Amino acid sequence: MTREVVILIADDVGHARLIEKNLQRVGLNNALLRFENGQDILDFLFQRSKVPRLANENSYLLLLDIRMPKVDGVEVLRQIKADPELRKLPVTMLTTTDDPREVARCHGLGCSNYIVKPLDYEKFSEAIKQLGLFISWVQVPEIAAN
Numbered sequence: 001m002t003r004e005v006v007i008l009i010a011d012d013v014g015h016a017r018l019i020e021k022n023l024q025r026v027g028l029n030n031a032l033l034r035f036e037n038g039q040d041i042l043d044f045l046f047q048r049s050k051v052p053r054l055a056n057e058n059s060y061l062l063l064l065d066i067r068m069p070k071v072d073g074v075e076v077l078r079q080i081k082a083d084p085e086l087r088k089l090p091v092t093m094l095t096t097t098d099d100p101r102e103v104a105r106c107h108g109l110g111c112s113n114y115i116v117k118p119l120d121y122e123k124f125s126e127a128i129k130q131l132g133l134f135i136s137w138v139q140v141p142e143i144a145a146n
Contacts, residue, residue, distance in 0.1 A: 005140045006031045006058045010041040010076065011065040011094065015117070019063065019094070022128035028136055031058075038071030042079060045086055047145065054145040061140050063131075064111075066095040066102065074106065081110035088141045092131070 007023070007030050009016045016034045023032075033052055035041040041062070043049040054060070062080075066073040073093065080086045092113040093106045103114050115131065118124045 004030055004059070005061050005135070005138075006033060007135065008033050008035065008041065008044075008060055008062040010035040010038065010062065010068060010073065012036065012068075015065065018124065019128050022125050023132040023135070025125075026129045026132040026136070028132040030135070037069040038073060038076045040070075041076055042071060045080065045089070046083075054143070056142075056145050059140040059142055060089055061135060061138070062089055062091045063094045064091055066093060066097050066106075074102075074109070077106060077109050077111055085144055088143055090138070090140055094131075 009019055009032060011019065013036060020032055020034075033044070035044065040049070041064070044052060045054060047054060064073045064076060068076070073095065077091055077093070080089055080091060087110065090112040091110070092115060093111045094115050094117060096117050096119065098116045106114050115127065118127055
C-alpha cells in the first residue's frame with residue numbers, strides 16, 4: 001500500500017511559505033510540517049518533542065536548507081544519515097548555496113538531491129513547481145518511529 005508522503009520543510013518562514021504555495025499550485029496537496037531551525041527538525045525526527053511527533057502511519061520527505069539557525073542543515077543531514085532508521089528518509093537540500101564543495105559534501109553525507117534556490121522570484125517559483133511534480137511521483141520508504 002502506498003502512503004501519502006508528509007513533506008517536512010526546514011527553512012525560514014518566507015521561503016517555506018513560497019515553497020508551500022508553489023507546491024500547491026501544481027496540485028500537490030500533501031500534508032506539510034514546517035520547521036524554522038535545525039534543532040526543531042532534529043527534535044521532531046528524534047522524538048524529542050511532544051507535538052508534532054513522527055508517526056508510523058506516515059511516510060516523510062524532507063526539504064532542508066543549509067543556512068538555518070541553531071543547527072545548520074549540513075549538521076541536520078549528518079545526524080539523520082548517521083541514524084540506522086532515519087537514514088532512509090529522503091532529504092532534498094534546497095538552498096541558495098551553489099558552492100561545488102557544499103554540493104559534494106551534502107551528497108557525501110547522503111542527501112537524495114541538491115537544488116539551488118534561484119534568487120529570482122519567477123525562477124524560484126518554477127523550480128519549486130518542478131520539484132512538486134517530482135515529489136508527486138517519488139516513492140518514499142517507511143520510517144519506524146521509536
